[in-house]
Amino acid sequence: MNTFDLQRDAFGHWVLTMPDGTRHAPVTALRSYPVTAPDAGVALMDAEGHELYWVDALSDLPDNLRQRVVQALSEREFLPVIHRLESVSSFATPSTWTVLTDRGTAHFLLKGEEDIRRLTGTVLLINDADGVQYMIRDLATMDKHSRKLLDRFL
Numbered sequence: 329m330n331t332f333d334l335q336r337d338a339f340g341h342w343v344l345t346m347p348d349g350t351r352h353a354p355v356t357a358l359r360s361y362p363v364t365a366p367d368a369g370v371a372l373m374d375a376e377g378h379e380l381y382w383v384d385a386l387s388d389l390p391d392n393l394r395q396r397v398v399q400a401l402s403e404r405e406f407l408p409v410i411h412r413l414e415s416v417s418s419f420a421t422p423s424t425w426t427v428l429t430d431r432g433t434a435h436f437l438l439k440g441e442e443d444i445r446r447l448t449g450t451v452l453l454i455n456d457a458d459g460v461q462y463m464i465r466d467l468a469t470m471d472k473h474s475r476k477l478l479d480r481f482l
Contacts, residue, residue: 331389332381334372334396342400344372344380352380357400362407363447363463370397408434410454410464413474419481422457429462436460441481452478 333345334355341354352374360369370383386394408429417424421440426433436456438444443455452464467475 356404357397408462410462412471413477416477444481
């Protein structure tokens, strides 16, 4: 399979080598649908925002290349996934939430119920008062305590 390569240069920038040998640096990896289809539709972009290479599905890439693309994606994205709600200060907003995420424990201020958006039947996106977005990937798989707390706001 004739594919691209993605490596870091001496300055820590991502360098894209095209199938024809052409090199581009620095490049950025972007997901087309980071919430609904995180493993499909990845664009490798130049510094001016032009698409250089399109990846239909991360699963189509060899393991070592897929790992580098995922690393490039994670360096740009910050969307903590909430695994558990530990506590909320009040069932009226604004309220302070303490949650367990894939990046550790976080505390944030929820200004209003409108800052919780349902993207699909089970996927929620929560915006805190500082503009940080948190995601709940599957409401149905959360523990009973977390669902009970969330029900008060949905």
